Amino acid sequence: MVRNKLIRGIAAAAVSVGALAAAGLAHAESAADIAVEAAKKYAGTEITVTWEAGLQSLDPLNFTGPMFEELTGVKVKVIEVPGGELFTKTLQEHRAGTGAYDALNVIPSWMPDLVRAGALEDLGPFVDKYGYREHLETIAPVYRDNQMTVNGKIYGLPDDGDIFVFYYRKDILGDPAIQEAFKAKHGYDLPVPPTTWDQFSDVGSFISAFTNNKPYGAAFIREAGAAQFMFMERFRNNGGRFFDADTMKATVNSAAGVDVFKAWVEENKWMPPGVQTWGFVENLAAFQQGDTAMTISWPPYGRWAAGYGTDTEALSWVPKSTIAGKVGYALNPGGTPELAAGYALSISASSKNKEAAYLFIQWMNSEEISGQRVQLPYALRDPFRESHFVSEEYKALWPDAPEYLEALQAGANAGLLDLSVIQTDRYGEALRQGITRLWAGEEPQAILDDVAAAWDTITGKIGVEKQRAAYAEWAAKPNAYP
Numbered sequence: 001m002v003r004n005k006l007i008r009g010i011a012a013a014a015v016s017v018g019a020l021a022a023a024g025l026a027h028a029e030s031a032a033d034i035a036v037e038a039a040k041k042y043a044g045t046e047i048t049v050t051w052e053a054g055l056q057s058l059d060p061l062n063f064t065g066p067m068f069e070e071l072t073g074v075k076v077k078v079i080e081v082p083g084g085e086l087f088t089k090t091l092q093e094h095r096a097g098t099g100a101y102d103a104l105n106v107i108p109s110w111m112p113d114l115v116r117a118g119a120l121e122d123l124g125p126f127v128d129k130y131g132y133r134e135h136l137e138t139i140a141p142v143y144r145d146n147q148m149t150v151n152g153k154i155y156g157l158p159d160d161g162d163i164f165v166f167y168y169r170k171d172i173l174g175d176p177a178i179q180e181a182f183k184a185k186h187g188y189d190l191p192v193p194p195t196t197w198d199q200f201s202d203v204g205s206f207i208s209a210f211t212n213n214k215p216y217g218a219a220f221i222r223e224a225g226a227a228q229f230m231f232m233e234r235f236r237n238n239g240g241r242f243f244d245a246d247t248m249k250a251t252v253n254s255a256a257g258v259d260v261f262k263a264w265v266e267e268n269k270w271m272p273p274g275v276q277t278w279g280f281v282e283n284l285a286a287f288q289q290g291d292t293a294m295t296i297s298w299p300p301y302g303r304w305a306a307g308y309g310t311d312t313e314a315l316s317w318v319p320k321s322t323i324a325g326k327v328g329y330a331l332n333p334g335g336t337p338e339l340a341a342g343y344a345l346s347i348s349a350s351s352k353n354k355e356a357a358y359l360f361i362q363w364m365n366s367e368e369i370s371g372q373r374v375q376l377p378y379a380l381r382d383p384f385r386e387s388h389f390v391s392e393e394y395k396a397l398w399p400d401a402p403e404y405l406e407a408l409q410a411g412a413n414a415g416l417l418d419l420s421v422i423q424t425d426r427y428g429e430a431l432r433q434g435i436t437r438l439w440a441g442e443e444p445q446a447i448l449d450d451v452a453a454a455w456d457t458i459t460g461k462i463g464v465e466k467q468r469a470a471y472a473e474w475a476a477k478p479n480a481y482p
Helices: 017-024 031-042 053-072 082-094 108-116 124-129 176-186 197-210 225-239 255-268 280-288 300-307 354-365 369-374 400-415 424-438 444-462 464-475
Strands: 047-050 076-079 103-106 165-169 294-297 327-330 344-347
Touching: 017 424, 031 053, 031 354, 047 053, 047 082, 047 354, 053 076, 053 344, 053 354, 053 369, 082 103, 082 176, 103 108, 103 354, 108 344, 108 424, 108 464, 165 300, 165 344, 165 400, 176 197, 176 225, 197 294, 197 344, 225 255, 225 327, 225 424, 255 424, 255 444, 300 327, 300 369, 300 400, 327 400, 344 354, 354 369, 424 444, 444 464
Parallel strands: 047 076, 047 103
Antiparallel strands: 103 344, 165 294, 165 327
16 A cells, blocks of 8 residues: 555655754754653653544654654554544544544544534643743644634644635636637636636636637536535625524525525536536546646645646656646635635543643644645645745745745635534535535525525524524634635
8 A cells, every 4th residue: 555655756845854853953942852852751652643544644654653753762653534534433432432542633623512522632731831832823823813722722733724725727817819809708808817706707608618618617626525615615705604693593595605506507517517526536637637727626736736746656646737837826716715624633632642642743733844744745734834835945846836835825814714613514414415406406595495494403403502602602713704
């Protein structure tokens, strides 16, 4: 298997353990070195860490896990779990009280539910004991202020700058013939890139027609698991609110939501046939092969479109890019993109090795080590610290990397939080079912009326007062709404 083989082409910034140790002597007070020195007293201990199975887990399996063991003598055992099962398994293990998990990967929108269940350890005492609080201040505010605390206590170290990014073909949108014909039809200059959804629709449909679908104007990930995030983003950019804050009645079936569903159906008409079934890989392949001129996805698309890291064994499945040097990066139309999942590092309340596990996650999350992890081409951790966005090493990885980092930083400043209330995923499942019905041809208003009714039922079972308090806490965060 890939994880048992030597990974070729590790990012240029990755350093050897020996070099890191040498650097530690020169910077004895760094957060990473403090963690290493403190962890040495746990030499011979094995800690477990849960990680999303697949590319994500190659970070602790091949890079940070072996490095930390060599530096401290602490062995790191990685427990790979499919992303869709991480929440359930984390909760089940806590309720069983086995202590099988020490460090945890947690999607931030799950954190309130896990805290209410007593599954997460308060990290504040460790943060203060090891002088890490000031280092958390250098995490980009949208992640630090929104993905770290519950009820004022620290339960996770934000560790992954997930954000939706708008990608567009500079050569297509900048083609003089296309621009001239577009202005003649629409009466305004072709925007490069589109900044509103109306502009996006005009540009995308025009390109499909002008080029005879070579390339199509755009395509998106339409499968429900990812499309739910796109709905949440676009719904709020349309002025939508998830609930009436006073009554807690769901309002996803308002005109703002119905308009999103109607727009999706219209867009599919000039996108590639079958796009409504596309997931991450299908959409990536079409963009990499030059079949589409615009798309939205997570940050790895930008690296892979440039060809960065795709010659490594772990990324051999990624279609070879035919568009390197031709891709622009921007905020999504509407200007406030969805953060769309991401990860934080937490500690299981049932762990028998809490301090050793904390020292491992502080070390991983530190400015020094995280700066190298986000440059690993295969591990899918995206920039989340201010220093990552301005890193000269990162900027040198491919010619357009500076523009890529600027777009990620802009998204980090403006990004919208995923909804996070009590039993969030039950609401998400109702929305995902609604999206599936949309692709089956059902009517948008009827679908969203049913989604809203399902949400109201969920809220009633949880308790309106309890959910109102949870929603108020979430809605008060800086990036809950535009």
